Every structure is written in structure tokens, then in C-alpha cells.
Amino acid sequence: MELEHSVLDRYSEGADEVQPDLCCPVDYDASLLKLLPQEIIDKDYGCGDPSRYVKEGDIVLDLGAGSGKICYMAAQLVGDNGKVIGIDMNDDMLALARKYQTEMAEKLGGDKVTFVKGLIQDLTVDLDAVDAQLKQAPISDAESLIRQQQWQQKQSNENPLIANNSVDLVVSNCVLNLVEDSDKTKMIEEIFRVTKPGGRVAISDIVSDEFVPQHLKDDSTLWSGCISGALQEQEMLDAFVKAGFVAVAYDKWEGEPWQVVEDIEFRSVTITATKPKADPCLDVGHAVIYRGPYSEVYDDEGHVYPRGQRIATCARSFELMTQGVYRDDFIGITPKILQEAKTWCAPAGTLRPAVETKGGIHTGSSESCSDETDCC
Ligand SMILES: C[S@@+](CC[C@H](N)C(=O)[O-])C[C@H]1O[C@@H](n2cnc3c(N)ncnc32)[C@H](O)[C@@H]1O
Incomplete structure (x- = not known):
């Protein structure tokens, strides 16, 4: 204070x-x-x-x-x-x-x-509104203090x-x-x-x-x-x-x-x-390749990208890696045939072979994402 x-x-x-x-x-x-x-x-x-x-x-x-x-x-x-x-x-x-x-x-x-x-x-908390409220209802005792705190809480929640x-x-x-x-x-x-x-x-x-x-x-x-x-x-x-x-x-x-x-x-x-988008992890078969020059990099969500390898990503991560802040460092591979959207987790570093993106064959796990922190 x-x-x-x-x-x-x-x-x-x-x-x-x-x-x-x-x-x-x-x-x-x-x-x-x-x-x-x-x-x-x-x-x-x-x-x-x-x-x-x-x-x-x-x-x-x-x-x-x-x-x-x-x-x-x-x-x-x-x-x-x-x-x-x-x-x-x-x-x-x-x-x-x-x-x-x-x-x-x-x-x-x-x-x-x-x-x-x-x-x-x-x-x-809008302190201009607090000033106005205190002018209208000054704090003079414990009861007026409690009323003021309740008013402020309501303001914060609702407005x-x-x-x-x-x-x-x-x-x-x-x-x-x-x-x-x-x-x-x-x-x-x-x-x-x-x-x-x-x-x-x-x-x-x-x-x-x-x-x-x-x-x-x-x-x-x-x-x-x-x-x-x-x-x-x-x-x-x-x-x-x-x-x-x-x-x-x-x-x-x-x-x-x-x-x-x-x-x-x-x-x-x-x-x-x-701030990442709140979209769910929907895998439709995308992959990204980290261009280098480092041998591998990690992002802030714990995914690893070894240089030059096709790594499976959900559509949300794909957008971030190819159009968002990481766009200069990654090559995006859109599958020839988009898969039916599934909510699933490709564990960090899962490879997506070229044959999958070319032919549209999806061999990744179809398990549902059970733990949000594991999601791609
Ligand atoms: C170092 S000055 C920087 C002012 C301005 N950003 C500039 O570039 O000239 C810090 C400013 O932050 C305000 N400030 C400091 N702590 C604050 C807080 N907890 N909440 C809101 N404003 C704060 C101060 O009143 C002051 O105007």
C-alpha cells in the first residue's frame, strides 16, 4: 500500500x-x-x-x-x-x-x-463509478462499508x-x-x-x-x-x-x-x-513443417517440431502456425481430401506421413481428447 x-x-x-x-x-x-x-x-x-x-x-x-x-x-x-x-x-x-x-x-x-x-x-472496477457512488453514499460505518463492497462486486460482475x-x-x-x-x-x-x-x-x-x-x-x-x-x-x-x-x-x-x-x-x-483461439482441436488431416534453422523447436503449448518433418496439427494450431505469429517459420500442408472433423489429440511430435496428406488417408488415433491439456 x-x-x-x-x-x-x-x-x-x-x-x-x-x-x-x-x-x-x-x-x-x-x-x-x-x-x-x-x-x-x-x-x-x-x-x-x-x-x-x-x-x-x-x-x-x-x-x-x-x-x-x-x-x-x-x-x-x-x-x-x-x-x-x-x-x-x-x-x-x-x-x-x-x-x-x-x-x-x-x-x-x-x-x-x-x-x-x-x-x-x-x-x-470502474473507479469513476466508485467515486460517484461514494459521493452519493459515503462510508461512515461498517454497514455502509458492506453495502459499498456489495455494490462494487455487483458492478464488477454485471458491468x-x-x-x-x-x-x-x-x-x-x-x-x-x-x-x-x-x-x-x-x-x-x-x-x-x-x-x-x-x-x-x-x-x-x-x-x-x-x-x-x-x-x-x-x-x-x-x-x-x-x-x-x-x-x-x-x-x-x-x-x-x-x-x-x-x-x-x-x-x-x-x-x-x-x-x-x-x-x-x-x-x-x-x-x-x-492469446490462442478458443476453438476445439479438430483434426481434419493438416500437417506443418518447421523450416529451421534450429534442429527443433517447442511452442508454448508443449508441441515439438523437429526441422523438416511433417507434424500432425489440428485446424486451430494449423491456422496459428501458418497465418498467425509463427507463419514465417512453418510450411503448412493442407490435405488433398479434408477428413471428417474429429476432436482428438495427436500427441506432441506425431508425424503425418506424406501419403496421408496426398491421398487423404487418415491413420492417426481417433481417440477423443480426454484431457484438455494434452490437446493439440
Ligand atoms: C511510468 S508512467 C507511464 C505513463 C505512460 N504509459 C507513458 O508512456 O508516458 C506510469 C503510469 O501508470 C500509472 N499507474 C501505475 N500503477 C498503476 C495501476 N496499478 N493501475 C493503473 N495505473 C497505474 C501511473 O499513474 C502513471 O500514469
């Missing part, structure tokens, strides 16, 4: 006046900065540029939007059908981001950006701030490290919950090369300065895999650390990942 207060205070100061200690040099796409008010460019406390991953039509959620810089950059890329939601817990930062909303809507040709108040570790499976791309710029360690797992589970099946994340943040000792975590200046709350570099990727994301990767990695404290290097990185 103390750390959370230090984060609130530090970013209220940052909304008021530029804080040079919080600025990490970033090579933004200059063409997207042209439309932005100078104050938003100046009060930049990011460490990367996740706007580079925005596609036309995306619904984008920016966690810890601050002055709204990434939101207003993303809004130039989402086109007429996309939109951008920025979330932040700090009233002063929200006021700064919202100050330019009308001006930016005019420049963008439409009000594509919304800023909401919330905590990124619980994206169900979550960010709905399940509603976002194409979750971005964030230097914020995950500011969330208390006890809330970090919940935060990444929340990112998974709100991402659409097939949706993506692109998160710029700070990671450490070694685990950060407790005395550095307890230092509120280091914590609120985006340093000692950093996840260790392996821990960061593992947390996204554990939440259910696939194709989890470091897309950007700054070789030069941003800060070094007690010999621990803190550097800026950008992580990308995909």
Missing part, C-alpha cells in the same frame, strides 16, 4: 511538471508525434513504443496511459473502425490526458480515444470496466513494474481475460537481469521510478506463458541498461504474445 501511495504521488508530480528522472530515451515514430500537443510529448514517462504493433481496426487498451501519448499515437493507426481505451489510476494524469481529448478528436477526425479510471490489476475477450491489442508503456508484486499475477491474468481469442499484447517495460532484493523493493523512490518493481527477465516471459499466452517473446531488448543499481541491470524491453 505504501508503494502504491508513492506511485500515486510521483505521477501526480509528473502530471504537474516534467520529471527528468522518469524519462527513459525512446525512439518514437516521429510522424505520429506531429499531431500531439507539446505537453503530452514532454510528460512522457514511457520506456518503449508499443504503438508500433497497432493495426487498422484494432480495439486497443493502454494500461497506465499517463498523459495519453501512446493512446493518441495508436488512434492515428486504428482507422475508422478501431478505438483506443487508456486506463490509469491517477486523477492528475487522467486530467492531463483528457485535457486534450476534444482538440485531438478534431485533429483525428473523430473521438476514438476514451480515458477511464481503474487499476490495471483489476480491470473490472465490468473492461469486458472479457473485448480487446484486440493490449499495450502498456512502463507500468507493469509499478504494480505491487502480490498483484502482478492477477494483473497478467486480467490482461489475458480482456484480450480477444486470437488477440495480441505488446508491452514495453523494464526487466532486471537478476532478482531484485527486498531492500531495493522497499525503496519507494526506486520503486516509483520504474526500477525496483521490475520482474526478472525470465520471470517476465514465464508469467505471460503461465497466464495462457502463446508465442511469448522479447521483440525488443535494449542492450544498454537504463539503470544499474547494486550491479543489477535494469533495461527496457518489449514483449509480444498472442
Whole structure:
């Protein structure tokens, strides 16, 4: 709680006046900065540029939007059908981001950006609605506290701030490290919950090369300065895999650390990942071949792909390997005759001989998938 207060205070100061200690040099796409008010460019406390991953039509959620810089950059890329939601817990930062909303809507040709108040570790709670409710029914005793908690629970269940499976791309710029360690797992589970099946994340943040000792975590200046709350570099990727994301990767990695404290290097990185589609494993006879150059690779669902071998895949995995994030690494083999769709598991590494795909003969196991974790 103390750390959370230090984060609130530090970013209220940052909304008021530029804080040079919080600025990490970033090579933004200059063409997207042209439309932005100078104050938003100046009060930049990011460490990367996740706007580079925005596609036309995306619904984008920016966690810890601050002055709204990434939101207003993303809004130039989402086109007429996309939109951008920025979330932040700090009233002063929200006021700064919202100050330019009308001006930016005019420049963008439409009000594509919304800023909401919330905590990124619980994206169900609308803190603007909580403020309004507390004005109307202040907490003065245990009974009013219980009523408030019940109201909040109902709101979260029935009207979550960010709905399940509603976002194409979750971005964030230097914020995950500011969330208390006890809330970090919940935060990444929340990112998974709100991402659409097939949706993506692109998160710029700070990671450490070694685990950060407790005395550095307890230092509120280091914590609120985006340093000692950093996840260790392996821990960061593992947390996204554990939440259910696939194709989890470091897309950007700054070789030069941003800060070094007690010999621990803190550097800026950008992580990308995909939420798998929820389709069942339907095998109709597809195969994929891993192109190389490594002798074999594993994906985040435990499948192994030895170089050059035809590996049986279900239709869902086939789409991910040939049209999704892995498309440059795999060759897709569609069977000449599509088999009758069966829900079944080809154990990881099952070969699909060429004769099957050519002649449409299906010799794989027809056993039903009994354990979801074994499914392809
Ligand atoms: C380092 S600044 C980054 C701001 C912005 N992303 C940028 O690129 O300039 C961190 C921002 O995250 C917000 N923040 C920190 N912890 C948060 C939390 N748990 N929930 C919501 N916002 C949070 C802060 O209020 C602040 O605006």
C-alpha cells in the first residue's frame, strides 16, 4: 500500500511538471508525434513504443496511459473502425490526458480515444463509478462499508470496466513494474481475460537481469521510478506463458541498461504474445513443417517440431502456425481430401506421413481428447 501511495504521488508530480528522472530515451515514430500537443510529448514517462504493433481496426487498451501519448499515437493507426481505451489510476494524469481529448478528436477526425479510471490489476472496477457512488453514499460505518463492497462486486460482475475477450491489442508503456508484486499475477491474468481469442499484447517495460532484493523493493523512490518493481527477465516471459499466452517473446531488448543499481541491470524491453483461439482441436488431416534453422523447436503449448518433418496439427494450431505469429517459420500442408472433423489429440511430435496428406488417408488415433491439456 505504501508503494502504491508513492506511485500515486510521483505521477501526480509528473502530471504537474516534467520529471527528468522518469524519462527513459525512446525512439518514437516521429510522424505520429506531429499531431500531439507539446505537453503530452514532454510528460512522457514511457520506456518503449508499443504503438508500433497497432493495426487498422484494432480495439486497443493502454494500461497506465499517463498523459495519453501512446493512446493518441495508436488512434492515428486504428482507422475508422478501431478505438483506443487508456486506463490509469491517477486523477492528475487522467486530467492531463483528457485535457486534450476534444482538440485531438478534431485533429483525428473523430473521438476514438476514451480515458477511464481503474487499476490495471483489476480491470473490472470502474473507479469513476466508485467515486460517484461514494459521493452519493459515503462510508461512515461498517454497514455502509458492506453495502459499498456489495455494490462494487455487483458492478464488477454485471458491468465490468473492461469486458472479457473485448480487446484486440493490449499495450502498456512502463507500468507493469509499478504494480505491487502480490498483484502482478492477477494483473497478467486480467490482461489475458480482456484480450480477444486470437488477440495480441505488446508491452514495453523494464526487466532486471537478476532478482531484485527486498531492500531495493522497499525503496519507494526506486520503486516509483520504474526500477525496483521490475520482474526478472525470465520471470517476465514465464508469467505471460503461465497466464495462457502463446508465442511469448522479447521483440525488443535494449542492450544498454537504463539503470544499474547494486550491479543489477535494469533495461527496457518489449514483449509480444498472442492469446490462442478458443476453438476445439479438430483434426481434419493438416500437417506443418518447421523450416529451421534450429534442429527443433517447442511452442508454448508443449508441441515439438523437429526441422523438416511433417507434424500432425489440428485446424486451430494449423491456422496459428501458418497465418498467425509463427507463419514465417512453418510450411503448412493442407490435405488433398479434408477428413471428417474429429476432436482428438495427436500427441506432441506425431508425424503425418506424406501419403496421408496426398491421398487423404487418415491413420492417426481417433481417440477423443480426454484431457484438455494434452490437446493439440
Ligand atoms: C511510468 S508512467 C507511464 C505513463 C505512460 N504509459 C507513458 O508512456 O508516458 C506510469 C503510469 O501508470 C500509472 N499507474 C501505475 N500503477 C498503476 C495501476 N496499478 N493501475 C493503473 N495505473 C497505474 C501511473 O499513474 C502513471 O500514469
